[in-house]
Amino acid sequence: MAPPAASAWTAELDAAFAGGDENALAEAYRQFAPLVHTLAARSLGNRAGADDVTQEVFIRAWRSRSTFDPSRARLPAWIVGITRNAIADARSSSIKDLRSVQAAQLAADPDGTVGGPDADLLADRLLLHDELERLGEPQGSIMRLAFFDDLTHDQISRRLELPLGTVKSHIRRSLQHLRRRLEVDSAAY
Template sequence: MEAADREWNVAIDHAFAAGEERALAEAYRRLGPLIHTLALRALREHGAADDVTQEVFIRAWKSRTSYRPEASRLPAWLIGITRNAISDALSARSRRRDVERAALRLVNDPQPGADRPNADALADRFTLEDELERLGHPQTAIMRLAFFEDLTHDQISSRLNLPLGTVKSHIRRSLARLRSRLEVEHGSS
C-alpha cells in the first residue's frame, strides 16, 4: 500500500505541475489542514490563518509552471510557499501596527515635538499601502519586498518561488501602474 500511495503522490505532483485542477483539489484536501495549522501557530488568528492558507494555494497555482516535481515534492514546495506567506502576513501586520501607532501618536500628542510623525508623511504612507493592496497578488507581495524589505530581484524571486523575469516584469508594470494612479489621484507635480 505504501508504494502505491507513494506512486500516487508522485502522480499528483506531476499532475499539479501540468496544471490539472484535480491535483490542486487533492493537494488542498490533503495539505490544506497542515498549512492552516502552520499558519495558525505562527499568526495565532483563525482569520489570518484562513487567509494564508488560501494565499498559499493561489500562489502555488499561479506559479505552478515553476514547480519542478523532480526537484522537490509538492508538500515541501507548498510548505516553502507557506513560510513565505506567513512571513508576508507577519510583515503586513507589523506595518499596519506601526502605521496605527503613528496615527495614534499624531492624534493624541497635542504638543509639537521632534519625534511627532509628519501628518503628510503619514497620509502618504496610508495612500501607498492602499495603492499596493490594489495591485493584487503577486504584485503587492513583490513590491513590498522590494520597497519595505529592500530585497533584490533575485531575492524576491527566491522568496516567492517566481521566475526572475516574472518578478522584473511585475515590478516594472506595478511601478507604472502606481505612478499613473498616484498622478491621477493626487495630481502631477
C-alpha cells in the same frame, strides 16, 4: 512491504499537478490544507489569518504551477515553501498595519481628532513608506537606509554588500520613480 496508503502523495500526482490537472489540486488541498493551516495558525496566532494564508498558499501554488518541477522537489515540500513565504508576507502586512495605526494614534490630538502639522507629517511619512514598499527589493532597502538611517552611498554599499555603482544607480532610479509617483499624487489633490 505494505502498499502505500490511499491518501499518500505520489509522483503521479506531482506530475498531474504540474500538468494542470484540477483533480490533483483538489487532492493537494485535501491532503495539505490542514498542515498549511496549522503552520499558519501557530505562526500568526489567529485563525482568521491562518484561513487567509491557507487560501493564499493554494492560489499561489496553482497560479505558479508552471514553475513547479517534480524532478527537483515533491509537491508537499514545494507547498510548505510557499506556506513559509505566505506566512512571512502575512506577518509583514500585520506589522505594517499595526505601525500605521500606532502612527495615526500618535498624530491624534488629545481630544481624539486628527489634524494639524503632526497629521500632515504623518501622512507624508505613510505615503513615503508605501512608495518605498512599491519599489521592491533591493531598492526599498537601499532607500530606507538612505532616508531613515541617513547612511551614505558607501555605507549602504558596505552594509548590503552591493557594488557602490549599483547602489548609486538604484538610488538615482528610485528617486526618479518617487518623483514621478509623488508628482502624480500631488496633482490629484
